[in-house]
Structure formats: C-alpha cells, structure tokens
Amino acid sequence: MSKNLRWKLLVILGVVALAVFAFYPPGQKVRLGLDLKGGVHMVLRVQTDDALRLLTEGTADQLREQLRTAGLTGVTATATGTTTFTVTGVPPEQDAVFRSALSTVELSYDRSSSGPGSYTFEMKPNITVDNRESTVNQALQTIERRVNELGVAEPIVARHSAADQILVQLPGVTDVNRAKEIIRSTALLELRLVEQGPFPDENGARQAYGGNVPPDIQILPGRVEAVAPGQPAGAVYYALRRVPAVTGRDLRSASPQLDEYNRPAVGFSFNSEGAQKFGAFTSANIGRQLAVVLDGRVQTAPRIESRIDYEGRITGTFSSQEAADLALTLRSGALPASLTYLEERTVGPSLGAASIRAGVTAAAGGLLIVVLFLLFYYKLAGLNALTSIVVNLIILLGLMAYLGATMTLPGIAGFILTIGMGVDSNVLIFERIKEELATARGVKQAVAAGFDRVFLTILDTHVASLIAAAFLFQFGTGPIRGFATTLTIGLLSNVFTAVFVSRTMFELVLSRRQVAKLSI
Amino acid sequence: MRIFDNPNYNFIQWRWHAIALSVVVILAGFGMMVTRGLPLGIDFSGGTIVVLKFQQPVGEDALRRSLDAVPGEKVVQQFGDAGANEWLVRLPEITTEEGASLEQGARAVVDAVTKANLGQFEVISQEIVGPVIGADLQRKGIYATLASIVGITIYIGIRFRFAFAIGAIAATLHDILVTLAFLTFFGYDLSLNIVAAILTITGYSVNDTIVIFDRVRENLRSKRRESLETVVNTSVNQTLSRTLITAGTTFMAVLSLYLFGGEVLEGFAFTMLVGIVSGTYSTVFIAAAIAILLSGKQAQGRTQTARKAS
Numbered sequence: 124m125s126k127n128l129r130w131k132l133l134v135i136l137g138v139v140a141l142a143v144f145a146f147y148p149p150g151q152k153v154r155l156g157l158d159l160k161g162g163v164h165m166v167l168r169v170q171t172d173d174a175l176r177l178l179t180e181g182t183a184d185q186l187r188e189q190l191r192t193a194g195l196t197g198v199t200a201t202a203t204g205t206t207t208f209t210v211t212g213v214p215p216e217q218d219a220v221f222r223s224a225l226s227t228v229e230l231s232y233d234r235s236s237s238g239p240g241s242y243t244f245e246m247k248p249n250i251t252v253d254n255r256e257s258t259v260n261q262a263l264q265t266i267e268r269r270v271n272e273l274g275v276a277e278p279i280v281a282r283h284s285a286a287d288q289i290l291v292q293l294p295g296v297t298d299v300n301r302a303k304e305i306i307r308s309t310a311l312l313e314l315r316l317v318e319q320g321p322f323p324d325e326n327g328a329r330q331a332y333g334g335n336v337p338p339d340i341q342i343l344p345g346r347v348e349a350v351a352p353g354q355p356a357g358a359v360y361y362a363l364r365r366v367p368a369v370t371g372r373d374l375r376s377a378s379p380q381l382d383e384y385n386r387p388a389v390g391f392s393f394n395s396e397g398a399q400k401f402g403a404f405t406s407a408n409i410g411r412q413l414a415v416v417l418d419g420r421v422q423t424a425p426r427i428e429s430r431i432d433y434e435g436r437i438t439g440t441f442s443s444q445e446a447a448d449l450a451l452t453l454r455s456g457a458l459p460a461s462l463t464y465l466e467e468r469t470v471g472p473s474l475g476a477a478s479i480r481a482g483v484t485a486a487a488g489g490l491l492i493v494v495l496f497l498l499f500y501y502k503l504a505g506l507n508a509l510t511s512i513v514v515n516l517i518i519l520l521g522l523m524a525y526l527g528a529t530m531t532l533p534g535i536a537g538f539i540l541t542i543g544m545g546v547d548s549n550v551l552i553f554e555r556i557k558e559e560l561a562t563a564r565g566v567k568q569a570v571a572a573g574f575d576r577v578f579l580t581i582l583d584t585h586v587a588s589l590i591a592a593a594f595l596f597q598f599g600t601g602p603i604r605g606f607a608t609t610l611t612i613g614l615l616s617n618v619f620t621a622v623f624v625s626r627t628m629f630e631l632v633l634s635r636r637q638v639a640k641l642s643i
Numbered sequence: 644m645r646i647f648d649n650p651n652y653n654f655i656q657w658r659w660h661a662i663a664l665s666v667v668v669i670l671a672g673f674g675m676m677v678t679r680g681l682p683l684g685i686d687f688s689g690g691t692i693v694v695l696k697f698q699q700p701v702g703e704d705a706l707r708r709s710l711d712a713v714p715g716e717k718v719v720q721q722f723g724d725a726g727a728n729e730w731l732v733r734l735p736e737i738t739t740e741e742g743a744s745l746e747q748g749a750r751a752v753v754d755a756v757t758k759a760n761l762g763q764f765e766v767i768s769q770e771i772v773g774p775v776i777g778a779d780l781q782r783k784g785i786y787a788t789l790a791s792i793v794g795i796t797i798y799i800g801i802r803f804r805f806a807f808a809i810g811a812i813a814a815t816l817h818d819i820l821v822t823l824a825f826l827t828f829f830g831y832d833l834s835l836n837i838v839a840a841i842l843t844i845t846g847y848s849v850n851d852t853i854v855i856f857d858r859v860r861e862n863l864r865s866k867r868r869e870s871l872e873t874v875v876n877t878s879v880n881q882t883l884s885r886t887l888i889t890a891g892t893t894f895m896a897v898l899s900l901y902l903f904g905g906e907v908l909e910g911f912a913f914t915m916l917v918g919i920v921s922g923t924y925s926t927v928f929i930a931a932a933i934a935i936l937l938s939g940k941q942a943q944g945r946t947q948t949a950r951k952a953s
Binding site: 485488489532544580584590597603 | 776787842843847858
C-alpha cells in the first residue's frame with residue numbers, strides 16, 4: 124500500500140470516528156423537532172403600544188405632580204394617544220416656570236404649541252423605537268423565566284421575523300392551555316390604597332365624586348365571592364389611588380399557600396426596598412383598606428391592621444393549580460405589555476411518534492431499494508457506492524449533533540434527498556468509468572479519468588444546490604429551514620464521500636493486484 | 644451491464660412536440676387555478692386545523708352534522724389510515740386577531756364534537772395560523788423561491804454561457820409550473836412542506852440540467868466540427884443512462900416516502916414524484932432545446948466555420 128493511500132484511509136477513518144463520537148448515543152445527542160417529539164409552537168406579538176401608552180400616561184402624571192409642587196395649579200396633563208399627551212391651562216405669566224419643569228420630559232418628548240397656554244407633547248421617533256425594542260426584550264426575558272420555571276426541556280424562546288414577534292417552542296408539553304395561560308398572563312401586581320368603596324356598580328363609584336373623578340383616582344373592578352354556592356360571584360368597584368404603593372417589581376418571591384380557611388392562596392414577600400416602602404405605607408395608613416390589584420382587577424381589599432414590612436398574601440377563589448401558576452408568574456415578573464397569539468401549532472406525542480415511525484420506515488425502505496438496485500446494476504462497484512452512502516449518513520448525523528441542529532420531518536426528507544444526490548454522484552462516476560473502459564485503456568487509467576472528468580460536474584451541481592439551500596435557509600421559515608439545514612450538511616459531506624471516499628476505495632482495490640476487468 | 648449501448652436517439656428533433664405538450668399541461672393547470680383558485684393550505688391562507696382521534700369508528704356524516712353549529716366553511720377529511728379513526732377538520736381564516744379569539748375555532752370544534760356524543764376522542768394535533776403570519780409565510784416562500792432561482796441563474800451564467808442559464812431556468816420554471824398544475828389537478832393544498840418540496844425540485848432539475856450542459860461544454864471542445872444541435876443531442880444521449888438511473892433511484896426512494904411516510908409527508912412526497920418526472924423530461928427536452936434556440940446565431944457561426952475549415 125502506498126504512503127499516499129494509507130494517509131487517505133486514515134483521514135476517512137478519522138472523520139468517521141469523529142462523526143460517530145459526535146452523535147453517539149443518538150437518543151441523547153440528536154435533537155428531535157416538535158413534529159417528531161410532540162409539543163407546541165407559538166408565535167406571539169408583543170403589544171408594544173400598551174407599554175408606550177403606560178409610559179406616556181406615567182410621564183403626564185409625573186409632569187402634573189411636578190407642576191403642582193411648583194405652584195402651577197389648574198394645569199392639566201392628559202394622555203391623548205399612545206405616544207402623545209397634551210398640557211392645558213398654563214398661565215402665560217408662569218410660562219418660564221413651566222418650561223424649567225420640562226427639562227427631563229423634553230429628553231424624550233417633542234413639544235409643540237397648540238394654542239395659548241396649551242402644548243402637545245409627542246414621543247421622539249428614536250425614543251419610540253428604543254422603547255418598543257426594550258419592551259419586546261423585557262417580554263422575551265419574562266417569558267424565558269416563566270418557561271424555565273415550567274421545567275420544559277430544551278425550550279426555544281427567541282425573537283421572530285418581525286420586530287414585535289416572539290417565537291416560543293415547548294417540546295414535550297402536553298397541557299398546552301396551561302402553558303399558554305402562564306405565558307400570556309401579564310401578572311402585574313400592584314398594592315394600592317382604597318379611597319372609597321366598594322360600590323355595587325361603576326356609576327355609583329363615579330357619583331361618589333360627583334361624576335367627576337379626580338385624575339389621581341382610578342376606578343377598578345373587583346369581585347365579591349359568592350355568598351352561597353350556585354349564586355354567581357358579583358362584581359364590585361373600588362375607587363383607588365392611582366399611584367401604587369408597591370408593585371410586583373419589588374417582590375422577592377411568591378409561593379402557593381393556604382389561607383386561614385385552608386383555601387389555596389398566594390403568599391409573597393418583598394425585597395428590602397419594597398419592604399421599606401411597604402412598611403412606611405402601612406404604618407401611615409392603619410385602619411384603611413389596601414387593595415391587592417392583579418392585572419387591573421382588585422383581588423382582595425383587606426383592612427390594614429398594623430405595620431407590615433415583608434409579607435403579604437393574595438386570597439381569592441383559586442384552585443391549587445391556579446394558585447401555583449399565579450405564584451410562578453409573579454416570581455418571574457410582570458410582562459411589560461400584553462401578548463396576542465399569531466400562530467399556534469400543537470402536535471400530540473402520539474402523532475409525533477407515529478410520524479417518526481412512518482418517516483424512518485419510509486427512509487429505510489427507500490434506502491434498501493436503492494442499495495439493492497446499485498448492487499444488482501454495478502455489482503462490486505455497488506458495494507463502493509453503498510459504503511459512501513453509509514459514510515455520508517454517519518457524517519450527516521455527526522454534524523447535525525455537533526451543530527445542535529434539530530431533526531424534523533422535512534429534515535428527514537432532506538436526508539433522503541441527500542442520499543439521492545449521493546447516489547447520483549456515484550452513478551455519474553460509474554457511468555463515466557464505463558465509458559472510459561469502452562475506449563480500451565487500462566483499468567487504472569479509466570478509473571482515474573472517470574473521477575477527474577466528473578469532478579467538475581459534481582462540483583457544479585453541488586454548488587448550485589448549495590446556493591438554493593442557502594437562500595432557503597435565509598428566507599425560509601420552520602420546516603423549510605429544517606430542510607435547508609440537512610440539505611446543506613448533506614451536500615457538503617456528499618462531496619467528500621462521493622469523490623474522496625469512493626475514489627480511495629477504488630485505489631485500494633486496484634493497488635492490491637493487477638486488475639484486468641472491473642466489476643462495474 | 645448497461646441500460647443502453649451507445650444510445651443515439653434524436654431528442655432535439657422532438658423539441659417542438661415536447662414544448663407543445665408542456666404548454667398544454669401548464670395551460671390546463673393555469674385554467675384550473677383560475678377557475679378554482681390555487682388551493683392554499685392554512686400556512687398561507689391562515690385558518691385552523693384540528694385533528695381528532697376517536698376511540699371507536701365514527702361516520703363522516705355524523706361528524707359533519709355535529710359541526711353544523713360551527714360557523715364558516717369547514718373541510719372534514721379522514722386523516723391517516725382508514726382504521727385509525729383520525730379525522731381532520733379545517734376551518735377558514737379567522738378574521739379577528741385579538742388574543743383569545745385566535746383559538747376560538749379550535750375550541751368550537753372540540754365543544755361541538757363533545758356535545759354530539761360521538762364517543763371518546765382526543766385532539767392529537769392542532770394548528771392555528773393567524774392572517775399576519777399567513778401573509779408573512781406567503782411572502783417568505785415567494786422570496787425564497789425567487790432568490791434561489793436568481794442565484795442559480797447567475798451561477799450557471801458564470802460557469803457556462805448565458806443561453807445555458809436561460810435554458811436551465813426555463814426548465815426549472817417549467818417544472819415548478821407543471822408541479823403546481825398537478826397539485827391543482829389532484830387537489831393538494833399548498834403548504835410550507837410542499838413549498839420545500841418544490842424548492843427541492845428546483846435544485847434537482849438544475850442538477851440534472853448542469854450534468855448535461857457540462858457534457859455539452861466538454862464535447863464542444865473535442866467535437867469542433869459538428870453543429871451545436873448535434874453536440875447537444877450527443878451529450879443528451881451520452882448521459883442518458885445516468886439520467887435514467889438517477890431519476891429511477893430517486894423516484895423509488897420518494898415513492899417509498901409517498902407510500903409509507905404517513906399523512907404528514909404525503910403531500911411532500913407527491914410533489915417530489917411529479918417534480919422528478921417533470922425534471923427529467925424537461926432536462927432532456929426543454930433545457931437543451933432552449934439553449935440551442937438562444938445560441939442560434941452562435942450555432943450558425945460554428946457551422947460556417949466548420950464548413951470553411953473543411
């Protein structure tokens with residue numbers, strides 16, 4: 124055996140060993156996609172307008188407070204859109220005071236005059252973009268925390284194509300509705316002081332202020348529990364201080380508990396900053412009612428008996444599962460904006476398993492037919508083709524495992540196409556060798572000429588297919604991408620196996636003895 | 644063993660018949676697409692698909708009747724083998740995009756079937772695609788196809804000559820159109836999986852064409868005396884065994900996918916089957932013919948120089 128040949132064989136063995144090492148054991152190292160494993164795929168849209176509106180309202184509230192402390196009473200500041208608010212009633216003689224109060228607001232808002240003493244503020248375009256971006260990022264992080272708490276193996280939470288879309292994939296999740304509820308609930312916890320209430324309806328609450336609710340008061344719905352079983356739980360309304368004493372941001376932890384009647388409830392505790400705020404707030408308001416507001420709904424409104432520093436509890440009519448889920452969402456923090464579902468695909472585990480069975484059976488059947496044909500038609504050279512197909516598959520599996528690519532049904536289809544391309548390369552070479560043999564040269568020369576002449580063709584076909592695969596990966600989504608991934612990997616390993624491995628095998632046979640006739 | 648010993652069929656002579664046949668198939672497909680509309684799957688049109696698995700056999704009519712309460716035009720189909728008691732229910736696009744209402748359709752189906760008391764069942768798969776995503780996927784599918792075609796054209800244009808690139812692309816477009824026509828004839832919905840299959844065909848067809856063009860390029864160097872037509876015809880004949888063996892083996896592998904690959908892969912495999920046949924045919928008849936037509940002047944030039952030389 125020549126030195127050159129030995130070196131080539133070593134390279135082949137090395138590559139095969141590396142590939143086997145990369146994917147062994149396949150049960151653990153080859154990742155299965157949702158269509159094979161079962162699970163749920165969702166695309167959510169973050170309603171960034173929500174967050175912008177909250178921000179604008181907050182800025183308007185703050186400005187009003189600031190102006191009031193500066194002595195400008197009678198000035199109103201109200202949000203008029205998601206990114207705009209107007210200020211009216213600025214007395215002309217105090218315009219200078221007004222302007223000096225604007226220093227922070229004008230960092231993010233453009234001001235324009237809209238009549239004597241009134242101004243319109245609009246969020247600057249770049250600030251709007253930044254805020255939308257950070258809202259989506261915050262939502263992404265919150266969803267990530269929630270998904271991790273759900274204990275799903277290998278979840279995917281990532282930005283999706285459009286700027287405000289998030290892709291969530293949860294393999295192996297069976298209770299899809301629960302997972303969706305947990306991901307979607309805003310879980311904004313606020314503790315606010317009750318000014319008046321409860322009232323039986325919203326109008327009653329308004330009437331308490333003479334029909335003109337002041338800007339720092341907000342009316343929110345709550346619920347009273349059914350007095351007797353079978354009776355519907357009625358709605359009540361509270362008039363609450365608009366600015367919360369503490370919010371979910373100050374929470375340290377939350378966990379499901381049982382209340383004094385042994386009903387499921389959620390206990391929470393504050394971090395040190397939250398405890399300080401809450402302690403001061405409760406000691407100043409002993410005897411008054413405190414509303415626990417979750418996502419704009421009053422859950423309970425207990426009376427403050429004494430100073431509370433660290434802990435609180437949300438009671439209501441929860442099942443123990445609901446209490447556990449609420450604790451989970453509170454722990455993971457509130458979403459900065461609400462979410463809507465744009466797409467949802469659920470594959471049950473039984474269908475996934477059936478798909479794997481069908482896909483593998485079909486692939487194995489297809490492979491068997493092709494191999495039988497090659498052995499029948501090309502005789503011993505068919506063995507050569509078979510070897511390069513097997514090596515090709517090993518390298519493909521190894522690279523998939525190494526790159527962490529996911530195996531999906533279209534991916535299996537890509538596998539099959541790769542086998543097809545591999546067979547095609549072998550057929551091209553063998554047919555060419557036959558042609559060269561017919562022109563009555565030696566066997567060695569015919570093999571060498573066959574490989575040399577066909578190499579360019581194989582290169583051209585593979586590069587053209589790679590170009591197509593690259594665009595598929597770039598512009599495609601979901602299944603198309605899975606297909607493009609296996610196809611690309613397959614094409615690369617194919618050039619190696621069809622040209623290098625196959626040729627080395629021919630050379631190995633031809634180097635041993637004088638071959639007068641080739642079995643092809 | 645060889646399939647052909649020195650084949651010498653005059654393929655180029657039949658090019659006009661071939662082009663006529665293709666045009667007829669494509670026009671018939673277009674006619675059907677225009678009258679019935681290209682059937683879009685929910686990936687592109689948006690909508691809801693729920694697959695239900697019953698524990699005991701359920702009559703199709705009973706299932707249909709139970710769904711009368713669900714609004715919209717529904718499609719009810721058997722899913723998988725007849726004995727599996729699996730049924731697919733498809734609902735049209737949802738018009739609203741508001742949070743919970745996206746899954747309204749799926750819930751309504753489950754409620755209606757539960758109410759009709761058709762026996763124990765479970766939802767084994769559920770797909771809901773909102774209109775925003777549908778439009779997005781549609782756009783991306785078209786981009787992916789066009790971009791890969793342009794990319795391949797440029798590559799062939801660089802490696803061979805411009806007329807060849809046009810021939811290859813004409814053959815590829817031909818295959819895409821023929822496949823779309825057959826999908827319409829057989830009532831398959833255009834889904835993401837099927838687009839992946841169509842793109843595979845693009846690659847396959849170009850692959851086939853390049854193999855022949857490569858041989859043409861080689862022969863143009865060695866057979867300087869013959870006309871382009873003859874050279875192309877010789878090249879097609881020389882590569883004929885390879886063309887048929889490759890097409891045959893790929894066809895068998897995909898046939899196995901079609902027969903045993905299960906419901907999910909069926910559409911994909913069908914598309915590939917049509918594409919393989921069309922791709923092989925177009926390589927032999929369409930690509931070469933168009934390459935010759937477009938090289939017309941050069942080809943004449945060649946013959947004249949050949950005459951002068953003799």
